[in-house]
Amino acid sequence: MRLPKCAVALICAALAAQSPKYGVGRAPAAEEIRAMDLSILPDGTGLPEGRGTVAEGRDVYARRCARCHGANGEGGDEPKQAPLVGGRGSLKTPKPLKTIGSYWPYAPTIWDYVNRAMPLDRPGTLTHDQVYSLVAFLLHMNGIIGENDVLDAKTLPKIRMPNRDGFVPDTRPDTGKQAKKPAVKTSGS
Amino acid sequence: MAGWSTRRRFVETTAALSGLLAGCKRQTSAGVEEGPRRIGKPLRPYGERSEFEKAARALPTTKILEVGSSFTPLAETPGIITPSALHYERLHSGVPTIDPAEHRLLIHGMVDRPLIFTMDDLRRLPSVSRICFIECAGNSHLGYGRRDSPTVQLSHGLVSCSEWTGVRLGLLLSEADVQKSAKWILAEGADACKMQRSIPIEKAMDDILVAYGQNGEALRPEQGYPLRLVIPGWEGNANVKWLRRLKVVDQPYMTRDETSKYTDSMPDGTAREFTFAMEAKSVVTFPSGGQKLPGPGFFEITGLAWSGRGRIERVEISTDSGTWQDADLSEPRLPMAFTRFRLGWRWDGREVTVQSRAIDESGYVQPSHEELVAVRGANYEYHNNGIRVWKVNVDGTVTDAAA
Numbered sequence: 001m002r003l004p005k006c007a008v009a010l011i012c013a014a015l016a017a018q019s020p021k022y023g024v025g026r027a028p029a030a031e032e033i034r035a036m037d038l039s040i041l042p043d044g045t046g047l048p049e050g051r052g053t054v055a056e057g058r059d060v061y062a063r064r065c066a067r068c069h070g071a072n073g074e075g076g077d078e079p080k081q082a083p084l085v086g087g088r089g090s091l092k093t094p095k096p097l098k099t100i101g102s103y104w105p106y107a108p109t110i111w112d113y114v115n116r117a118m119p120l121d122r123p124g125t126l127t128h129d130q131v132y133s134l135v136a137f138l139l140h141m142n143g144i145i146g147e148n149d150v151l152d153a154k155t156l157p158k159i160r161m162p163n164r165d166g167f168v169p170d171t172r173p174d175t176g177k178q179a180k181k182p183a184v185k186t187s188g189s
Numbered sequence: 190m191a192g193w194s195t196r197r198r199f200v201e202t203t204a205a206l207s208g209l210l211a212g213c214k215r216q217t218s219a220g221v222e223e224g225p226r227r228i229g230k231p232l233r234p235y236g237e238r239s240e241f242e243k244a245a246r247a248l249p250t251t252k253i254l255e256v257g258s259s260f261t262p263l264a265e266t267p268g269i270i271t272p273s274a275l276h277y278e279r280l281h282s283g284v285p286t287i288d289p290a291e292h293r294l295l296i297h298g299m300v301d302r303p304l305i306f307t308m309d310d311l312r313r314l315p316s317v318s319r320i321c322f323i324e325c326a327g328n329s330h331l332g333y334g335r336r337d338s339p340t341v342q343l344s345h346g347l348v349s350c351s352e353w354t355g356v357r358l359g360l361l362l363s364e365a366d367v368q369k370s371a372k373w374i375l376a377e378g379a380d381a382c383k384m385q386r387s388i389p390i391e392k393a394m395d396d397i398l399v400a401y402g403q404n405g406e407a408l409r410p411e412q413g414y415p416l417r418l419v420i421p422g423w424e425g426n427a428n429v430k431w432l433r434r435l436k437v438v439d440q441p442y443m444t445r446d447e448t449s450k451y452t453d454s455m456p457d458g459t460a461r462e463f464t465f466a467m468e469a470k471s472v473v474t475f476p477s478g479g480q481k482l483p484g485p486g487f488f489e490i491t492g493l494a495w496s497g498r499g500r501i502e503r504v505e506i507s508t509d510s511g512t513w514q515d516a517d518l519s520e521p522r523l524p525m526a527f528t529r530f531r532l533g534w535r536w537d538g539r540e541v542t543v544q545s546r547a548i549d550e551s552g553y554v555q556p557s558h559e560e561l562v563a564v565r566g567a568n569y570e571y572h573n574n575g576i577r578v579w580k581v582n583v584d585g586t587v588t589d590a591a592a
Contacts, residue, residue, distance in 0.1 A: 175560045
């Protein structure tokens with residue numbers, strides 16, 4: 001019996017690969033991986049289909065988010081939840097206000113977090129369109145996109161967040177004899 | 190059954206007898222009852238502590254208790270092991286209820302052999318146990334600016350130490366055959382928010398545990414039952430609980446908990462990211478805030494020291510705001526674990542300050558609050574390992590010296 005060339009190549013590749021030492025566990029089906037693999041890179045890789053507008057987002061926000069985050073994203077009193085809007089220019093001041101607008105470095109990961117963890121009492125219940133809409137509303141409230149911008153898997157990664165370059169590597173230890181110089185901000189990193 | 194009914198009769202008879210005789214008991218001078226005595230409680234399948242012991246985690250005062258932290262009562266946990274029931278909690282989306290028979294761990298991404306493991310699979314593999322601390326990056330977070338935690342439980346209680354048992358993550362990754370270009374892993378929990386953190390592949394191959402055991406039993410539900418990461422020496426948040434998925438990747442995913450949270454704000458407006466290691470730290474747990482010394486005389490100063498960069502080499506104690514003397518370090522003295530320190534001390538009744546500083550095997554010296562703030566400013570928030578100073582007042586009460 002003659003094997004097709006591609007089959008021979010596959011067998012050779014399989015033999016060349018390191019064999020498992022214990023052989024415990026099993027190979028997952030592709031569908032099993034797909035079912036669990038919601039992972040969204042900061043460049044937007046992994047964002048699903050769907051679209052959202054600021055207007056729709058305003059509506060979803062009022063119904064699902066405002067109770068904790070305040071009517072305009074200013075943060076709630078009790079239960080006290082994160083403010084989502086404002087704080088631009090405050091990071092160097094004695095009272096920095098960290099919000100999506102002032103601190104969050106990548107737009108696609110806002111989509112990921114809202115989709116993953118919000119609303120607090122029923123995470124995972126928003127539709128993809130609703131999540132795109134909420135992100136649009138929040139970015140608009142932070143003055144980052146316009147009233148009529150539409151967000152989807154193509155447009156969301158193109159948004160450059162104001163604090164994109166605000167993060168530096170860990171240079172501890174930073175005290176005592178071993179202290180290293182603090183890292184300086186490098187643009188475009 | 191005959192044995193059981195006989196035993197029941199014995200217990201009932203004894204109970205009736207001791208009830209009859211209860212009025213007759215007398216006390217000896219040492220306080221021990223003499224004469225007929227009440228029989229104690231029966232055998233039981235799962236033990237509980239004495240009804241007289243009240244040590245408990247401190248809960249936040251917020252209405253929502255599915256998110257946030259509870260604090261270990263460090264002044265009430267002798268030795269170096271934190272009882273599992275008192276291990277601090279940090280929840281982002283509540284404690285999920287997971288049937289271990291249904292739980293799976295998926296390893297995929299940049300591997301030649303994606304794998305799914307059941308809990309039974311994982312228990313077949315070579316296991317390791319090690320004692321190590323887990324400390325929330327936000328432990329002592331009020332310390333940079335406001336310093337208003339009145340007790341060591343509230344100022345330092347987001348750290349605990351357990352013996353963890355599981356499989357080396359490096360073993361599982363080798364089974365999956367990690368590709369050469371892989372640089373990070375993305376770990377994901379099975380809690381409602383499916384929390385994710387990115388971890389460098391070097392650490393993953395080095396000493397990370399995929400743990401199912403804690404202090405001689407299965408993980409507690411709030412500690413990640415049935416499976417979690419234990420990352421010796423690294424900030425608690427990266428020790429993903431209810432672990433369900435590991436994706437091998439070539440870059441960090443910059444998830445919410447490694448950008449918006451757990452990053453450290455510097456005075457120039459930048460923020461340090463991926464500040465994983467918890468640096469050497471110690472705190473005196475006796476005498477500490479909220480306690481009261483009954484009067485002058487002998488006491489043992491004691492506390493805990495730990496470092497995410499290895500063993501504790503030395504702990505020094507000062508009771509006069511100036512000179513330092515070495516405390517005794519109790520064995521075992523393990524890397525990335527609590528080390529218990531002790532020092533005999535005679536209190537003369539005057540107002541004094543008591544503080545400790547740790548030195549780890551890298552030579553790193555735990556800094557003062559002032560040293561930290563000088564470099565990091567008051568808004569750093571996380572990774573506060575500054576020295577804590579307690580003040581013993583003339584009436585014996587102990588308070589935060591900085592308050």
